[in-house]
Amino acid sequence: MVRTERGALYSTIQGFVGNWWNGSDLYPDPCGWTPIQGVSCDLYNGFWYVTALTIGPIHDNSFDCAPNPEFRPDLFALKRLKSLSFVECFISPQSHPVSLPTQNWQVLAGTLESLEFRSNPGLVGQIPTSFGNLSCLQSLVILENGLAGEIPTNIGNLVKLRRLVLASNGFKGQIPYNFGGLRELLILDLSKNSLSGYFPLTFGGLTSLLKLDLSRNLLEGQISSEIWKLKNLTLLDLSENRFSGGLTQSLQELCSLEELVLSNNPIGGDLLSVKWHMLQRLMILDLANAGLTGGIPESMSELKRLRFLGLNENKLTGDLSPKIETLPSLGAIYLNGNNLTGELKFSEGFYGKLGRRFGAWNNPNLCYPNRLGHGPFGVKPCRQEVTLYGLGPDKKSQLGNGNQNQSSQFVASLGSSSYGVDGYWCLFVVETLMMVLVLNSSL
DSSP, rough: OHHHHHHHHHHHHOOOOOOOOHHHHHOOTTTTTOOOEEEEEEETTTTTEEEEESSSSTTTSSSSOOSSSSOOGGGGGTOOOOEEESSSSOTTTTTTOOEEEEEEESTTTTOOEEEEEEEEHHHHHHHHGGGGOOTTTTEEEEEEEEEEEEOGGGGGGOOTSSEEOOOOSSEEEEEEEGGGTTTTTTTTEOOOOOEEEEGGGGGOOOOTOOOEESSSSSSEEEEOOGGOOOOOOOOEEEOOOOOOOOOOOOOOOOOOEEEEEEEOOOOOSSSSTTOOGGOTTTEEEETTTTEEEEOOOGGGGGGGOEEEEEEESSEEEEEEOGGGGTTTOOOOEEEOEEEEEEEEOOOOHHHHHHHHHGGHHHHSSEEOOOOOOSHHHHHHEOOOOOOTTOOOOOOOOOSSSSSGGGGGOOOOOOOOOSSSHHHHHHHHHHHHHHHHHHHHHHH
């Protein structure tokens, strides 16, 4: 190993773990017989060079960072670096906040392919614009840190990116429109920030995208109709934003979609604008608290892979198709907090299978048949009715007319009641009528 390379490695690690660490004594051959945990090397022209460096408690024997870690300039002397990661290293935003270096990143532009900062609350400030010079970068992960400010637009110049994760920080402002030019991107996660503005129309250019997560931001407006171009998308999560304007019909064109999460948005409109049966790969559908009105389409019962259906806390009306029970993979369905009406026509076994995962409470006009021993939690049994057959308008069949055969024409049946007679009162009425018949027949 070249002496300058070894010295730069020792100094870089010492800056993060503390001056107590003496690499030259503990690891005299860091790429050979005394390897350092978190360091990987490759041979170039007969010499070892560091190609991957991970700082933080990843493994049991990994180094913990010091209370006051620092970036040293020697980091940028490791000019063969392909992968650089920092995990739980900068943890003290109050006592020792650390900002990312703004200079020298261009030194790694020809080699660095992966750059990650995970779970570093003490890492503050903004993303350096010099990150936009890392032209070989394929993965940029800045997850759960203390960074803030706007996302530099020149991140959109990193056309080799396949993964871009900037989630759980304090970023604000609009999503750069030139992100739509990252045509090799597979994963885009900008969730849990304070991003505002509209869904970028340019996102229709992300034709390789598999996962798109913009949840828990301040985005507004309509969901772009250009989304239909994302034919490879398996996850779309836009939950907890301010999207409105109804469900775009373009959603039905996402033929690879497995998870669709649009909950907690004032989307409005109804469910009929989407041909749900076209999303045959869908496993998770969460439209809770989305301001939806109207009925629940029967076409949802054709989603044979569906495992989770969340339609709770909307303004949905009408009844629910019993065909939902035929979905072979369904493990949870939440309909609570709507205005659904009528009788639930599912089997007792279906309720037993789902338990509390069948949520239908807070639908005042919804009920289940009395013949079932146990109905869904929070749903009342349907009212009983007493139907007296033989009481026609000609009044030929009246109580007390002395006809002994009349008693066979009185039947008590269960169901929805227009008379509103239920419970013990129903039993009392039936017993009283039978007593009158017996008395009449004995006269």
